[in-house]
Amino acid sequence: MKETVKDMLLSSTVEPLKNIYLINSLSRLGISYHFENEIEEQLDHLFITLPQSMDNKDYDLYAVGIIFQVFRSHGYKISCDVFEKFRNGDGTFKEELASDIKGMISLNEASPWGVHGELVLDEALAFTTLYLNSLVSQSSLPEHLREYIANALYKPYHNGMPRLEARRCIFFYEKDSESRNDLLLMFAKYDFNRVQMHHQQEMRLLSR
Numbered sequence: 001m002k003e004t005v006k007d008m009l010l011s012s013t014v015e016p017l018k019n020i021y022l023i024n025s026l027s028r029l030g031i032s033y034h035f036e037n038e039i040e041e042q043l044d045h046l047f048i049t050l051p052q053s054m055d056n057k058d059y060d061l062y063a064v065g066i067i068f069q070v071f072r073s074h075g076y077k078i079s080c081d082v083f084e085k086f087r088n089g090d091g092t093f094k095e096e097l098a099s100d101i102k103g104m105i106s107l108n109e110a111s112p113w114g115v116h117g118e119l120v121l122d123e124a125l126a127f128t129t130l131y132l133n134s135l136v137s138q139s140s141l142p143e144h145l146r147e148y149i150a151n152a153l154y155k156p157y158h159n160g161m162p163r164l165e166a167r168r169c170i171f172f173y174e175k176d177s178e179s180r181n182d183l184l185l186m187f188a189k190y191d192f193n194r195v196q197m198h199h200q201q202e203m204r205l206l207s208r
Contacts, residue, residue: 001187002034008183009038016050017063024070025181028157029173029188030166039074047076054082061086061097065106072113073158080118083107087120093127101135101145104128105152112156129153144175166192 009026012019023039026032032039050067059067064082071078086107087093097103108128114121135141136150151157151172157165170188173180 001183001190004183005031005187006035006038008181009035009042013042013045016046016053017059017067019046020050020067020070024066025173025184027070027073028165028169029184030162030169031184031188031191034191043071043074043076047071047078051078051082061100061103062106065103065110068110069106069113072110080114080120083110083120083124091120091123093123098131101141104131105149108132109152109156112158142175144172148172163192163195 111125
């Protein structure tokens with residue numbers, strides 16, 4: 001199963017955005033550590049080529065947010081200027097973005113990766129938090145989506161313990177029937193249970 005996922009990762013390089021999405025999924029599901037060298041090589045290449053592609057292609061807010069998160073979370077200093085096209089002339093974010101729930105979540109999750117002085121990310125956090133807070137109590141949204149939004153707002157995954165966040169992400173990933181990959185889901189569950197069992201065995205040995 002691991003080799004199949006590795007093949008999937010290597011073959012995704014022909015489509016930069018698909019490659020970024022896959023790396024993001026591997027990271028959130030807690031299985032990226034199996035492919036650290038491959039991911040580093042791919043991100044080295046993407047960091048050079050993808051900004052040019054972003055200039056030529058009209059990536060939406062969701063895509064740009066994921067791209068920003070993946071690069072920043074792996075130590076690459078991608079510019080926060082990638083979000084400028086989503087702002088008005090006065091610097092405020094465009095109100096029509098509020099209709100894109102996935103994009104708003106992506107922007108919200110990207111904002112904590114800012115550094116001091118990146119005001120656009122401070123504004124992104126305020127803009128998305130105000131809107132997403134209003135969605136948490138909307139019964140018209142699926143329960144798992146409302147729960148995901150609440151977690152994004154109050155328990156950001158990058159602040160949590162990796163294994164706990166992996167378990168939480170596995171839960172939400174399984175609910176995402178539109179975009180989940182069943183092979184990744186199966187491998188993430190297997191790996192989580194394997195690591196969990198290993199930790200339990202270690203605890204038993206220490207308690208003797």
